[in-house]
Amino acid sequence: MSPAGKRAVLIGGAVVMVAIVAVAVVLLTGGSPAPEAAAEPTATSAAAGPVAPDPTSAAQLYLKDVAAEQTDEASLLTDNPHDAAAALRDAWYTLKPTGLQAKLGKVAEPAAGAAKTTAAYTLTWDLGPGHVWSYDGSLDLVHSGDSWRVHWTPAALHPKLQAGQRLVIATAPADEAVVVDRDGKPVVISGPGGTHLDPAAKFPLLTQALTGQGTSSPSDTFAVQRVDTSGKALETLFGKTESGQQAVKSTVSISVQNAAQAAVDSYRGKAVIVAIQPSNGGVLAVAQNAAAGTSPSALHGLYAPGSTFKIATATAALEAGIVTKDSQVACPLTARIGTRTISNEGFDLGTTTVHRAFAHSCNTSFGQLASQLPPDALAGAASQYGLNADFDIPGLTTEMGKVGAAGSADEQVEEGIGQGTVQVSPFGEAVMAATVAAGKAVTPKLWLDASSATTVNEGYRAPPASVLASVRAMMREVVTGGTATGLARSGTVYGKTGTAQFGDGAEAHGWFVGYRGDVAFCVFLEGGNDSGPAVTLGAKFLAGVK
Incomplete structure (x- = not known):
């Protein structure tokens, strides 16, 4: 029996809910191979991809492979294996989870004669002690040829991701105001560059007094952020890059x-x-x-x-x-x-x-x-x-x-x-x-x-x-x-x-x-x-x- 045939048999006996799969990431010489070093699915492998006779099977197998860090296999269950593989590999490489659990939620019944539907999912990333990140999303499923596939968009990884965006870990504290003026405007900033006056706040004779009162941000910040193609942070999706400390309010203006x-x-x-x-x-x-x-x-x-x-x-x-x-x-x-x-x-x-x-x-x-x-x-x-x-x-x-x-x-x-x-x-x-x-x-x-x-x-x-x-x-x-x-x-x-x-x-x-x-x-x-x-x-x- 061919590998594709064996996969079809497995699909026929699959249950609706995906079993929780925790995969330990073994870091050798600095972690998983960089995304660019991994082999990309070829057109031949995509054509020989598994057959998913129904939407539930397609969603189940996709989530199972994503949770197991089988990024190439998961990409073959999408309608765009090239982009899907690159994005999934990058997520595993940058987030470096110690485990990932994937759970399939409700799969909408396709309308009569319709070739598309949706399926709810929950991903739970174990990103280290005290950093368990869980969120819900939705997969778009489409019927193509004799099989169902996950329609690939970045939302199949996280619901807020858009084209050209990716997930990254931020552990350096962001710049934040630790001293503000009477109107709440930043006077003293603390962040990766240390504690210093905000560029807009020019108090040469008061610099020592103002910076001496500001407390540096703690260095144990941790966050997952959504960034654009230039690496600019667009949104913090999990954790925080701010200390949460209340800024000291000065009388200066x-x-x-x-x-x-x-x-x-x-x-x-x-x-x-x-x-x-x-x-x-x-x-x-x-x-x-x-x-x-x-x-x-x-x-x-x-x-x-x-x-x-x-x-x-x-x-x-x-x-x-x-x-x-x-x-x-x-x-x-x-x-x-x-x-x-x-x-x-x-x-x-x-x-x-x-x-x-x-x-x-x-x-x-x-x-x-x-x-x-x-x-x-x-x-x-x-x-x-x-x-x-x-x-x-x-x-x-x-x-x-x-x-x-x-x-x-x-x-x-x-x-x-x-x-x-x-x-x-x-x-x-x-x-x-x-x-x-x-x-x-x-x-x-x-x-x-x-x-x-x-x-x-x-x-x-x-x-x-x-x-x-x-x-x-x-x-x-x-x-x-x-x-x-x-x-x-x-x-x-x-x-x-x-x-x-x-x-x-x-x-x-x-x-x-x-x-x-x-x-x-x-x-x-x-x-x-x-x-x-x-x-x-x-x-x-x-x-x-x-």
């Missing part, structure tokens, strides 16, 4: 950082922008251009604040009851106060109001107000804005400022206009602006997770609401009719400009500190000599903040 970085990069000198969210203290952005170097001076560099410190001087004077914002004060071009001669930058307002003197940054007015205060009043007001506070933010080293009681009357006059011994950081100035906006003490933070909360070593209490209301009105006037009108078209902005001499007095720093909505920020131009460019950068920054 990629969009705000990009706006800040673009603004400082447009400036030729040393430029810094720090932005904080007043409502929760979240650090939104810390940007510093190449000219400013790589040391994070934005976070802990201490500098004379110049006239931005008039926010504290005005607060001390209002709290002491010396003036209200509408009180009359003198604003001459120069004034001799104690042994110090104080000058304005080329203007004289005569007798004016406190709020107008503040808006135009009148040094002679505020030097005089400072001279009338108790020795510790300016330090006390500065402390109410967090400039003497101390915070431990996980991953960051920050310094707010150093403002102590004046050592002499002359020193107090100088401190009243932000000179002398007063020192602040851009970070501290941003917190000061955030305090004005929030109306309460602001604890800066980089993380929204309670386990990474900021430690308050020395906190502070904000000025009274009535005082802050006056300060806000004066800061708004700075923009609408004072020294920062360059921000008048940037929305409802509140702020204060500052120019602070340093060294031998030949050079000066340029400042702008303020807020719009829930974004408080500080622009600092080291050695910028003027506050005008700081205002310009502030407008560029806000133009990019939506």
Whole structure:
């Protein structure tokens, strides 16, 4: 009797359900032979293929041969042995199962005179300890000549496979976000290339803090994936390539950082922008251009604040009851106060109001107000804005400022206009602006997770609401009719400009500190000599903040 005849006899006695067949794969010198090394069915072998007199027999024998890794034999039970053999061999070679079980389900009865029908199947792949993959599919069966065949499509191997696609094992973890920004956008990525900032997240001064908080993905990931002809993963069909870990949520904002970085990069000198969210203290952005170097001076560099410190001087004077914002004060071009001669930058307002003197940054007015205060009043007001506070933010080293009681009357006059011994950081100035906006003490933070909360070593209490209301009105006037009108078209902005001499007095720093909505920020131009460019950068920054 011929082999085909013997096969027909076996088919006649077959049962409807395929017996479970587990085949151990013996790996010699690296596994099964590569698909391209196996012999392909020839036209002669296909013609001499087994005869399956009915759909059930065709489906049974096909599944039995697939489960037994008899890929060539299984292909001869299809209407396209060449493609079927290649796909089945490839599946066995790439998945390398320790066993495969195949079960035939319901076979639909062909309609009268019809030459096609379908049969349900279940394949269960044993891919190693803890990795048993089972799924259901459907075979298309067609009558050809004197026999039934499985109509070959990739769906005869897996229901989601399409032409040109194949199954592969993925054991390397996929790139996934381990730190996200306040909007849920990826900031830190972990994957086969290690842990690093996402290309779209540019936080040069915060890189170490952000990547240090991210946890690498575990390396024991395992998945079966559907890939295209280029090897690109289209879908994970079994297992996972992600760790399943919840990404750590930071307070930073990629969009705000990009706006800040673009603004400082447009400036030729040393430029810094720090932005904080007043409502929760979240650090939104810390940007510093190449000219400013790589040391994070934005976070802990201490500098004379110049006239931005008039926010504290005005607060001390209002709290002491010396003036209200509408009180009359003198604003001459120069004034001799104690042994110090104080000058304005080329203007004289005569007798004016406190709020107008503040808006135009009148040094002679505020030097005089400072001279009338108790020795510790300016330090006390500065402390109410967090400039003497101390915070431990996980991953960051920050310094707010150093403002102590004046050592002499002359020193107090100088401190009243932000000179002398007063020192602040851009970070501290941003917190000061955030305090004005929030109306309460602001604890800066980089993380929204309670386990990474900021430690308050020395906190502070904000000025009274009535005082802050006056300060806000004066800061708004700075923009609408004072020294920062360059921000008048940037929305409802509140702020204060500052120019602070340093060294031998030949050079000066340029400042702008303020807020719009829930974004408080500080622009600092080291050695910028003027506050005008700081205002310009502030407008560029806000133009990019939506």
